[in-house]
Amino acid sequence: MQLYGRSSSHFTRIPRIFAVELEVAIAFHPIRDLMSGDPGDYGGHPALKMPTLVTGAGQWFGSLPICRELARCSELNLDISWPEDPPRPVASNAQELVNTAMATEVGLIMGKAAGAPADNAHQVKLRASLLGAMDWLETNAVRAIDTLPPERDLSFLEVSLFCLVEHLQFREVLPLEPYPALRAFAQRFSARSSARATPYQFDFPAA
Ligand SMILES: N[C@@H](CCC(=O)N[C@@H](CS)C(=O)NCC(=O)O)C(=O)O
Incomplete structure:
Protein backbone atom coordinates (compact mmCIF):
# COMPACT_ATOMS: atom_id res chain seq x y z
CA MET A 1 0.00 0.00 0.00
CA ILE A 80 -12.86 2.51 16.41
CA SER A 81 -15.35 5.34 16.82
CA TRP A 82 -16.15 6.80 13.37
CA PRO A 83 -17.70 10.21 12.61
CA GLU A 84 -21.21 8.84 12.06
CA ASP A 85 -21.15 6.99 15.39
CA PRO A 86 -21.28 9.85 17.93
CA PRO A 87 -24.62 9.64 19.67
CA ARG A 88 -24.67 13.31 20.76
CA PRO A 89 -24.83 16.57 18.77
CA VAL A 90 -21.79 17.90 20.59
CA ALA A 91 -19.54 15.15 19.16
CA SER A 92 -21.07 15.46 15.70
CA ASN A 93 -20.53 19.23 15.77
CA ALA A 94 -16.98 18.82 17.05
CA GLN A 95 -16.13 16.60 14.09
CA GLU A 96 -17.72 19.05 11.66
CA LEU A 97 -15.78 21.97 13.13
CA VAL A 98 -12.49 20.05 13.13
CA ASN A 99 -13.03 19.25 9.42
CA THR A 100 -13.96 22.86 8.71
CA ALA A 101 -10.98 24.27 10.63
CA MET A 102 -8.60 21.94 8.80
CA ALA A 103 -9.95 22.99 5.40
CA THR A 104 -9.86 26.66 6.43
CA GLU A 105 -6.24 26.30 7.47
CA VAL A 106 -5.44 24.90 4.02
CA GLY A 107 -7.07 28.00 2.49
CA LEU A 108 -5.03 30.32 4.71
CA ILE A 109 -1.74 28.54 4.02
CA MET A 110 -2.32 28.24 0.26
CA GLY A 111 -3.45 31.88 0.10
CA LYS A 112 -0.34 33.04 1.90
CA ALA A 113 1.86 30.87 -0.33
CA ALA A 114 0.21 32.44 -3.38
CA GLY A 115 1.00 35.93 -2.05
CA ALA A 116 -2.48 36.94 -0.87
CA PRO A 117 -2.09 39.76 1.69
CA ALA A 118 -3.35 39.02 5.22
CA ASP A 119 -5.90 41.87 4.88
CA ASN A 120 -7.36 40.40 1.68
CA ALA A 121 -11.14 40.10 2.33
CA HIS A 122 -11.19 36.34 1.74
CA GLN A 123 -8.19 35.72 4.02
CA VAL A 124 -9.83 37.89 6.72
CA LYS A 125 -13.03 35.82 6.45
CA LEU A 126 -11.05 32.55 6.60
CA ARG A 127 -9.23 33.69 9.74
CA ALA A 128 -12.52 34.74 11.41
CA SER A 129 -13.98 31.33 10.49
CA LEU A 130 -10.97 29.53 11.97
CA LEU A 131 -11.13 31.57 15.17
CA GLY A 132 -14.84 30.84 15.53
CA ALA A 133 -14.26 27.11 15.09
CA MET A 134 -11.34 27.08 17.52
CA ASP A 135 -13.25 29.00 20.21
CA TRP A 136 -16.11 26.52 19.93
CA LEU A 137 -13.72 23.56 20.08
CA GLU A 138 -11.90 25.01 23.09
CA THR A 139 -15.22 25.19 24.96
CA ASN A 140 -16.75 21.93 23.75
CA ALA A 141 -14.19 19.42 22.43
CA VAL A 142 -13.41 17.75 25.75
CA ARG A 143 -17.13 17.38 26.46
CA ALA A 144 -17.55 15.91 22.95
CA ILE A 145 -14.78 13.37 23.51
CA ASP A 146 -16.39 12.40 26.81
CA THR A 147 -19.48 11.24 24.89
CA LEU A 148 -17.46 8.67 22.89
CA PRO A 149 -17.66 5.01 23.98
CA PRO A 150 -15.20 4.56 26.85
CA GLU A 151 -14.14 1.14 25.56
CA ARG A 152 -12.89 2.54 22.21
CA ASP A 153 -9.29 1.97 21.13
CA LEU A 154 -9.30 4.95 18.77
CA SER A 155 -11.62 7.60 17.37
CA PHE A 156 -11.49 9.63 14.19
CA LEU A 157 -12.51 12.68 16.22
CA GLU A 158 -9.54 12.51 18.57
CA VAL A 159 -7.01 11.74 15.82
CA SER A 160 -8.24 14.57 13.58
CA LEU A 161 -8.47 17.05 16.50
CA PHE A 162 -4.91 16.21 17.51
CA CYS A 163 -3.67 16.65 13.93
CA LEU A 164 -5.44 20.03 13.71
CA VAL A 165 -4.11 21.41 17.01
CA GLU A 166 -0.48 20.40 16.42
CA HIS A 167 -0.67 21.67 12.84
CA LEU A 168 -1.79 25.15 13.88
CA GLN A 169 1.39 25.42 15.90
CA PHE A 170 3.64 23.70 13.34
CA ARG A 171 2.55 26.04 10.51
CA GLU A 172 2.30 29.04 12.86
CA VAL A 173 -1.27 29.71 11.73
CA LEU A 174 -2.54 30.53 15.23
CA PRO A 175 -0.85 30.80 18.64
CA LEU A 176 -2.22 28.12 20.99
CA GLU A 177 -2.09 30.17 24.20
CA PRO A 178 -5.85 30.98 24.10
CA TYR A 179 -6.69 27.25 23.95
CA PRO A 180 -5.56 25.57 27.20
CA ALA A 181 -8.09 22.73 27.00
CA LEU A 182 -7.03 21.86 23.44
CA ARG A 183 -3.36 22.12 24.37
CA ALA A 184 -3.90 19.72 27.28
CA PHE A 185 -5.76 17.28 25.01
CA ALA A 186 -2.96 17.41 22.40
CA GLN A 187 -0.33 16.95 25.09
CA ARG A 188 -2.09 13.77 26.30
CA PHE A 189 -2.57 12.40 22.77
CA SER A 190 1.04 13.14 21.78
CA ALA A 191 2.22 10.42 24.20
CA ARG A 192 0.80 7.72 21.88
CA SER A 193 3.44 5.91 19.88
CA SER A 194 1.46 6.60 16.69
CA ALA A 195 1.72 10.34 17.34
CA ARG A 196 5.41 10.13 18.16
CA ALA A 197 6.05 8.12 14.97
CA THR A 198 4.44 10.73 12.70
CA PRO A 199 5.81 14.16 13.68
CA TYR A 200 5.13 17.06 11.37
CA GLN A 201 8.14 17.93 9.26
CA PHE A 202 8.90 19.35 5.85
CA ASP A 203 9.83 16.59 3.40
CA PHE A 204 11.79 18.90 1.12
CA PRO A 205 14.12 21.83 1.81
CA ALA A 206 12.54 25.23 1.08
CA ALA A 207 13.15 26.18 -2.56
N1 LIG B 1 -11.29 16.17 2.26
C1 LIG B 1 -9.88 15.93 1.99
C2 LIG B 1 -9.12 17.24 2.09
C3 LIG B 1 -7.76 17.16 1.44
C4 LIG B 1 -6.97 18.46 1.49
O1 LIG B 1 -7.53 19.57 1.51
N2 LIG B 1 -5.66 18.31 1.49
C5 LIG B 1 -4.75 19.44 1.50
C6 LIG B 1 -3.51 19.13 2.33
S1 LIG B 1 -3.56 19.08 4.03
C7 LIG B 1 -4.20 19.68 0.12
O2 LIG B 1 -4.19 18.80 -0.71
N3 LIG B 1 -3.71 20.90 -0.11
C8 LIG B 1 -3.07 21.26 -1.34
C9 LIG B 1 -3.96 22.06 -2.21
O3 LIG B 1 -5.10 22.35 -1.84
O4 LIG B 1 -3.49 22.41 -3.30
C10 LIG B 1 -9.35 14.88 2.97
O5 LIG B 1 -10.02 14.61 3.97
O6 LIG B 1 -8.29 14.30 2.74
Whole structure:
Protein backbone atom coordinates (compact mmCIF):
# COMPACT_ATOMS: atom_id res chain seq x y z
CA MET A 1 0.00 0.00 0.00
CA GLN A 2 1.30 3.41 -0.91
CA LEU A 3 0.25 6.65 0.73
CA TYR A 4 0.77 9.88 -1.22
CA GLY A 5 0.91 13.02 0.89
CA ARG A 6 3.26 15.14 2.92
CA SER A 7 4.70 14.81 6.42
CA SER A 8 3.71 18.46 6.91
CA SER A 9 0.03 17.84 6.06
CA HIS A 10 -2.65 17.40 8.72
CA PHE A 11 -5.01 15.52 6.38
CA THR A 12 -2.10 13.14 5.62
CA ARG A 13 -1.13 12.64 9.25
CA ILE A 14 -4.58 11.27 10.14
CA PRO A 15 -4.17 8.05 8.05
CA ARG A 16 -0.51 7.81 9.04
CA ILE A 17 -1.57 7.66 12.69
CA PHE A 18 -4.31 5.14 11.87
CA ALA A 19 -1.80 2.97 9.96
CA VAL A 20 0.51 2.82 13.00
CA GLU A 21 -2.37 2.14 15.41
CA LEU A 22 -3.78 -0.56 13.12
CA GLU A 23 -0.32 -2.04 12.39
CA VAL A 24 -0.83 -1.79 8.64
CA ALA A 25 2.39 -1.28 6.67
CA ILE A 26 2.31 1.56 4.17
CA ALA A 27 5.00 3.03 1.93
CA PHE A 28 4.96 6.81 2.13
CA HIS A 29 5.39 8.90 -1.03
CA PRO A 30 5.95 12.60 -0.30
CA ILE A 31 4.44 14.84 -2.96
CA ARG A 32 7.15 17.18 -4.19
CA ASP A 33 5.29 19.87 -6.13
CA LEU A 34 1.91 21.05 -4.81
CA MET A 35 1.56 23.36 -7.81
CA SER A 36 1.62 20.36 -10.16
CA GLY A 37 -1.46 19.97 -12.34
CA ASP A 38 -0.74 16.28 -12.95
CA PRO A 39 -2.97 13.93 -10.88
CA GLY A 40 -0.22 11.30 -11.17
CA ASP A 41 1.90 13.40 -8.82
CA TYR A 42 -0.84 13.00 -6.19
CA GLY A 43 -1.17 9.23 -6.51
CA GLY A 44 -3.93 9.76 -9.10
CA HIS A 45 -6.08 12.23 -7.12
CA PRO A 46 -8.16 13.96 -9.82
CA ALA A 47 -8.73 17.05 -7.64
CA LEU A 48 -4.96 17.42 -7.02
CA LYS A 49 -5.30 16.92 -3.26
CA MET A 50 -3.60 14.77 -0.66
CA PRO A 51 -3.75 12.18 0.78
CA THR A 52 -4.33 9.29 -1.63
CA LEU A 53 -3.88 5.61 -0.75
CA VAL A 54 -3.02 3.27 -3.61
CA THR A 55 -3.79 -0.40 -3.01
CA GLY A 56 -4.33 -3.53 -5.06
CA ALA A 57 -8.02 -2.63 -5.08
CA GLY A 58 -7.46 0.86 -6.50
CA GLN A 59 -7.12 4.42 -5.22
CA TRP A 60 -8.71 5.81 -2.07
CA PHE A 61 -9.05 9.58 -1.91
CA GLY A 62 -9.33 11.54 1.36
CA SER A 63 -8.34 10.91 4.94
CA LEU A 64 -11.56 9.33 6.22
CA PRO A 65 -12.05 6.79 3.38
CA ILE A 66 -8.36 5.91 3.65
CA CYS A 67 -8.64 5.29 7.40
CA ARG A 68 -11.65 3.06 6.81
CA GLU A 69 -9.72 1.01 4.24
CA LEU A 70 -6.76 0.71 6.62
CA ALA A 71 -9.15 -0.55 9.32
CA ARG A 72 -10.58 -3.14 6.90
CA CYS A 73 -7.05 -4.32 6.03
CA SER A 74 -5.89 -4.54 9.63
CA GLU A 75 -5.58 -7.89 11.38
CA LEU A 76 -6.22 -6.15 14.69
CA ASN A 77 -9.81 -5.91 15.73
CA LEU A 78 -9.65 -2.39 17.11
CA ASP A 79 -12.75 -0.71 18.43
CA ILE A 80 -12.86 2.51 16.41
CA SER A 81 -15.35 5.34 16.82
CA TRP A 82 -16.15 6.80 13.37
CA PRO A 83 -17.70 10.21 12.61
CA GLU A 84 -21.21 8.84 12.06
CA ASP A 85 -21.15 6.99 15.39
CA PRO A 86 -21.28 9.85 17.93
CA PRO A 87 -24.62 9.64 19.67
CA ARG A 88 -24.67 13.31 20.76
CA PRO A 89 -24.83 16.57 18.77
CA VAL A 90 -21.79 17.90 20.59
CA ALA A 91 -19.54 15.15 19.16
CA SER A 92 -21.07 15.46 15.70
CA ASN A 93 -20.53 19.23 15.77
CA ALA A 94 -16.98 18.82 17.05
CA GLN A 95 -16.13 16.60 14.09
CA GLU A 96 -17.72 19.05 11.66
CA LEU A 97 -15.78 21.97 13.13
CA VAL A 98 -12.49 20.05 13.13
CA ASN A 99 -13.03 19.25 9.42
CA THR A 100 -13.96 22.86 8.71
CA ALA A 101 -10.98 24.27 10.63
CA MET A 102 -8.60 21.94 8.80
CA ALA A 103 -9.95 22.99 5.40
CA THR A 104 -9.86 26.66 6.43
CA GLU A 105 -6.24 26.30 7.47
CA VAL A 106 -5.44 24.90 4.02
CA GLY A 107 -7.07 28.00 2.49
CA LEU A 108 -5.03 30.32 4.71
CA ILE A 109 -1.74 28.54 4.02
CA MET A 110 -2.32 28.24 0.26
CA GLY A 111 -3.45 31.88 0.10
CA LYS A 112 -0.34 33.04 1.90
CA ALA A 113 1.86 30.87 -0.33
CA ALA A 114 0.21 32.44 -3.38
CA GLY A 115 1.00 35.93 -2.05
CA ALA A 116 -2.48 36.94 -0.87
CA PRO A 117 -2.09 39.76 1.69
CA ALA A 118 -3.35 39.02 5.22
CA ASP A 119 -5.90 41.87 4.88
CA ASN A 120 -7.36 40.40 1.68
CA ALA A 121 -11.14 40.10 2.33
CA HIS A 122 -11.19 36.34 1.74
CA GLN A 123 -8.19 35.72 4.02
CA VAL A 124 -9.83 37.89 6.72
CA LYS A 125 -13.03 35.82 6.45
CA LEU A 126 -11.05 32.55 6.60
CA ARG A 127 -9.23 33.69 9.74
CA ALA A 128 -12.52 34.74 11.41
CA SER A 129 -13.98 31.33 10.49
CA LEU A 130 -10.97 29.53 11.97
CA LEU A 131 -11.13 31.57 15.17
CA GLY A 132 -14.84 30.84 15.53
CA ALA A 133 -14.26 27.11 15.09
CA MET A 134 -11.34 27.08 17.52
CA ASP A 135 -13.25 29.00 20.21
CA TRP A 136 -16.11 26.52 19.93
CA LEU A 137 -13.72 23.56 20.08
CA GLU A 138 -11.90 25.01 23.09
CA THR A 139 -15.22 25.19 24.96
CA ASN A 140 -16.75 21.93 23.75
CA ALA A 141 -14.19 19.42 22.43
CA VAL A 142 -13.41 17.75 25.75
CA ARG A 143 -17.13 17.38 26.46
CA ALA A 144 -17.55 15.91 22.95
CA ILE A 145 -14.78 13.37 23.51
CA ASP A 146 -16.39 12.40 26.81
CA THR A 147 -19.48 11.24 24.89
CA LEU A 148 -17.46 8.67 22.89
CA PRO A 149 -17.66 5.01 23.98
CA PRO A 150 -15.20 4.56 26.85
CA GLU A 151 -14.14 1.14 25.56
CA ARG A 152 -12.89 2.54 22.21
CA ASP A 153 -9.29 1.97 21.13
CA LEU A 154 -9.30 4.95 18.77
CA SER A 155 -11.62 7.60 17.37
CA PHE A 156 -11.49 9.63 14.19
CA LEU A 157 -12.51 12.68 16.22
CA GLU A 158 -9.54 12.51 18.57
CA VAL A 159 -7.01 11.74 15.82
CA SER A 160 -8.24 14.57 13.58
CA LEU A 161 -8.47 17.05 16.50
CA PHE A 162 -4.91 16.21 17.51
CA CYS A 163 -3.67 16.65 13.93
CA LEU A 164 -5.44 20.03 13.71
CA VAL A 165 -4.11 21.41 17.01
CA GLU A 166 -0.48 20.40 16.42
CA HIS A 167 -0.67 21.67 12.84
CA LEU A 168 -1.79 25.15 13.88
CA GLN A 169 1.39 25.42 15.90
CA PHE A 170 3.64 23.70 13.34
CA ARG A 171 2.55 26.04 10.51
CA GLU A 172 2.30 29.04 12.86
CA VAL A 173 -1.27 29.71 11.73
CA LEU A 174 -2.54 30.53 15.23
CA PRO A 175 -0.85 30.80 18.64
CA LEU A 176 -2.22 28.12 20.99
CA GLU A 177 -2.09 30.17 24.20
CA PRO A 178 -5.85 30.98 24.10
CA TYR A 179 -6.69 27.25 23.95
CA PRO A 180 -5.56 25.57 27.20
CA ALA A 181 -8.09 22.73 27.00
CA LEU A 182 -7.03 21.86 23.44
CA ARG A 183 -3.36 22.12 24.37
CA ALA A 184 -3.90 19.72 27.28
CA PHE A 185 -5.76 17.28 25.01
CA ALA A 186 -2.96 17.41 22.40
CA GLN A 187 -0.33 16.95 25.09
CA ARG A 188 -2.09 13.77 26.30
CA PHE A 189 -2.57 12.40 22.77
CA SER A 190 1.04 13.14 21.78
CA ALA A 191 2.22 10.42 24.20
CA ARG A 192 0.80 7.72 21.88
CA SER A 193 3.44 5.91 19.88
CA SER A 194 1.46 6.60 16.69
CA ALA A 195 1.72 10.34 17.34
CA ARG A 196 5.41 10.13 18.16
CA ALA A 197 6.05 8.12 14.97
CA THR A 198 4.44 10.73 12.70
CA PRO A 199 5.81 14.16 13.68
CA TYR A 200 5.13 17.06 11.37
CA GLN A 201 8.14 17.93 9.26
CA PHE A 202 8.90 19.35 5.85
CA ASP A 203 9.83 16.59 3.40
CA PHE A 204 11.79 18.90 1.12
CA PRO A 205 14.12 21.83 1.81
CA ALA A 206 12.54 25.23 1.08
CA ALA A 207 13.15 26.18 -2.56
N1 LIG B 1 -11.29 16.17 2.26
C1 LIG B 1 -9.88 15.93 1.99
C2 LIG B 1 -9.12 17.24 2.09
C3 LIG B 1 -7.76 17.16 1.44
C4 LIG B 1 -6.97 18.46 1.49
O1 LIG B 1 -7.53 19.57 1.51
N2 LIG B 1 -5.66 18.31 1.49
C5 LIG B 1 -4.75 19.44 1.50
C6 LIG B 1 -3.51 19.13 2.33
S1 LIG B 1 -3.56 19.08 4.03
C7 LIG B 1 -4.20 19.68 0.12
O2 LIG B 1 -4.19 18.80 -0.71
N3 LIG B 1 -3.71 20.90 -0.11
C8 LIG B 1 -3.07 21.26 -1.34
C9 LIG B 1 -3.96 22.06 -2.21
O3 LIG B 1 -5.10 22.35 -1.84
O4 LIG B 1 -3.49 22.41 -3.30
C10 LIG B 1 -9.35 14.88 2.97
O5 LIG B 1 -10.02 14.61 3.97
O6 LIG B 1 -8.29 14.30 2.74
